[in-house]
Amino acid sequence: SSTFTSAPRRPTSPFAASTVMAPAGRPASLSRSVLTFVLLTLLPALSVADEAVELPPWHSVSTALGQVQLREFGPHDGPLVVCIHGMMDNDFIRDEWNPVASRLSEDGFHVLVPDFHSGPEELRPGKASGESMRALITDLALHLDGFVPARYRSVASPKVFVLGKSWGAKMAAEAALLPQVIAAALVVPAFSEAEASALLPGITGEVALLMVKDDPVVPFSRAEGLRSFLKEGHTFVEVASGGHRVVPEFVEPLVAFAEHLRDRFSHDDGLEL
Numbered sequence: 001s002s003t004f005t006s007a008p009r010r011p012t013s014p015f016a017a018s019t020v021m022a023p024a025g026r027p028a029s030l031s032r033s034v035l036t037f038v039l040l041t042l043l044p045a046l047s048v049a050d051e052a053v054e055l056p057p058w059h060s061v062s063t064a065l066g067q068v069q070l071r072e073f074g075p076h077d078g079p080l081v082v083c084i085h086g087m088m089d090n091d092f093i094r095d096e097w098n099p100v101a102s103r104l105s106e107d108g109f110h111v112l113v114p115d116f117h118s119g120p121e122e123l124r125p126g127k128a129s130g131e132s133m134r135a136l137i138t139d140l141a142l143h144l145d146g147f148v149p150a151r152y153r154s155v156a157s158p159k160v161f162v163l164g165k166s167w168g169a170k171m172a173a174e175a176a177l178l179p180q181v182i183a184a185a186l187v188v189p190a191f192s193e194a195e196a197s198a199l200l201p202g203i204t205g206e207v208a209l210l211m212v213k214d215d216p217v218v219p220f221s222r223a224e225g226l227r228s229f230l231k232e233g234h235t236f237v238e239v240a241s242g243g244h245r246v247v248p249e250f251v252e253p254l255v256a257f258a259e260h261l262r263d264r265f266s267h268d269d270g271l272e273l
Contacts, residue, residue, distance in 0.1 A: 055071065068120075069114070074105030075108060078108045080158055081109050081162075084114070084172050100246065103252075134175055134177065142158065161181070169188065169191070182265065188215055211237075211238050215243060235257055
């Protein structure tokens with residue numbers, strides 16, 4: 001069985017940095033973590049996370065950048081959340097956010113999970129720029145958000161919480177430079193120190209950083225460097241094992257982070273939305 005521990009609550013953050021330890025007496029080895037990564041990358045059929053969940057269908061939406069396929073979870077009038085998947089073009093990566101999206105939808109959030117490989121060239125992993133990602137997030141918020149009634153859109157821009165994994169974490173950080181993005185969750189973020197130093201200090205909203213100690217792609221040793229570029233009071237979550245993926249242990253901390261943000265989706269301009 002696994003042992004779960006929590007670090008002391010930091011006074012500047014509403015969340016403690018939670019840790020999931022490896023089984024007692026069995027530290028995770030590099031060979032095991034690499035094997036886990038290979039299996040999860042090359043054999044997406046092994047994923048069983050969604051078997052008990054009825055997933056919403058993929059459907060096509062028109063954006064200013066072109067057509068994109070996405071899944072929509074939760075009520076249309078819920079606070080808007082956008083999940084950005086990792087780099088690789090397979091169903092496991094496309095569906096990796098489904099457990100988080102499903103859980104958020106249970107709490108009334110409206111969650112969009114786009115398939116960036118289905119979109120135009122300028123949105124595809126490896127090709128998308130920060131500018132194109134910000135344009136997409138702005139467009140999705142304008143046309144798919146139901147939290148702010150349409151009659152108020154000229155005076156109250158919809159607010160968004162963006163989550164990203166690996167390549168998607170870099171895109172989430174790019175999107176978080178928008179004033180309407182109130183927070184970003186960066187899961188096993190695959191970007192360099194130079195990219196981090198250029199992006200992370202510019203994020204004005206809240207940030208959650210989630211990393212896995214045996215990640216063979218993004219070394220856990222980068223955690224402190226990444227955190228040094230984030231503003232005081234950010235949320236940090238670490239787990240002992242699981243490799244380069246959105247591990248199940250991240251689901252509840254991400255839901256708690258979203259719940260903490262709920263009031264920030266409202267507007268302070270006196271509008272009764």
